[in-house]
Amino acid sequence: MTIKAVKTGWQVNIQPGGRSGKRVKKTFTTKAEALAWERHVQAKVMQAPEWTPPKKDARKLSDLVDIWFRHHGSGLSAGKGTNSRLLALCEAMGNPRCDLFTADQFAEYRALRMEAGISANNMNREQAYLRAVFNELIRLGHWKKENPLKRLRAFKIQERELSYLTPPQIVLLLDELYKAQNPHVALVATVCLATGARWGEVESLRTSQARNGVIQFVQTKSSKARAVPITKELEEALENHQRTHSDDDRFFSTCYAAFRDGIKRSKIKLPAGQMTHILRHTFASHFMMNGGNILALKNVLGHQSLTMTMRYAHLSPEHLQETRQLNPIAALNLRCTLVDPLLEAA
Structure with missing residues (x-):
């Protein structure tokens, strides 16, 4: 019975949303008031289903x-x-x-993982993955509440200096790679240096992707195809390599291990986590140092936002050149140059 007499009056005890819904209790002085309120609640649920108290969601996070x-x-x-x-x-x-x-549960999990030695960068990545799951389920209508990680801030990561190979290091490395037993590794590295492509993008190249002086990269991290011009000499080198070393339409076979061994033999010291990726950084760095346009670099690298590409902006010869003339020390030196001769004459 939803309405019963209690010591303080008449109590309404109902579940407007059904058995799995929230239970609502309220006490009134008279039975007539209790009945009227019960009818009001039931009518409210019928007219506006969103008013219904939320049901329990028995699904697990993995579901x-x-x-x-x-x-x-x-x-x-x-x-x-x-x-x-x-x-x-x-x-x-x-x-x-x-x-x-x-969010507190994830924050606690995150703290334990970092105590175990997991980096803040990795934890930011896991947080982004899980937040994206909730965002997508909200968009698809499978999650009706707010994203529980919406207000949890990611860790602020200190930017690391982007390393790149100098011209002598490039020559040294390619020399070691050409000496390798693997016939593919030297040309894969050369294409990476000439196009800024990722190692996996070049390693999986097929003949249909390199035509008319252009390489079209299709299996990219952003899933967006991009085309990068190459020299006639490099295009001919690719064609000759495919005829000599391939039985199908692929240019190369796996050669990552051969590159790692070449780095060891060259004794070039690389930052942690920048094995083959050093080639991509080298392309971008030299592109800017040689006067390249930052927007062109963004398109060549396939970055989704200019923010990623701006990491290389400081390498441009024209980057913040005004600081040389507009800083207060430069102005002070100019003033001293003009005044000192007058003082000596006096």
Whole structure:
């Protein structure tokens, strides 16, 4: 019975949203008031379903990840890897019920992971993945509440200096790579240096992608194709290499290990995490130092935002040149140059 007599009057005890919905209790002086309020609540639910108290969501956090993967993640180039990482994240947090999951839970998980030696950069990446899951499920209508990670700020990462190879180092490295037993590694590195492409993009090149003095990269990190001009000499080198060393339409076979060995033999010291990627940094750095346009570089590298490309802007010969003439010391030196002779004459 939804209405019963209690010591203080008449109590209404109902679940407007059904058995799984929130229970609402309220006490009135008279039974007529209790009946009127009960009818009011039921009518409110019928007229405006969104007014219904929210039902419990028994799904686990991993269930949301599964929905995300079926409806969105499976279509991403790195979807399977991201899905595995998200499921491992859910398990590490105890796979909480999704409607009870909070930013505090993730913050606690994040702190424990960092104590275990995981970098802040990796934790920012995991946070971004999980936040993106909720955003996509909201867009698809599978999550009705606010994104629980919406207000949790990522760690601020100190930018590292981008290293690049000098011309003598480039010559030294290519010399070592041409000595390698692997017949592909030297030309793969050369194409990376000439186009700014990632190692995997070049390693997977097919003959249909290199035509008429242009290489078109299609299997890219951003999933957007981009075309980069190359010299006639490099195009001919690719064609000759394919005829000599390939039995299908691919130019190259896997040669990452050969590049790593070449770096060791050359004794070039690289920052952590910049093995083959040093070639991409080298292209971008020399492009700007030689007077290249920052917007052109953005298109060549395939960056989605100019912010990424601006990391190389300081290498431009014209970068902030005004500081040489407009700083107060420069003005002071100019004044001294003009005044000192007058003082000596006096």
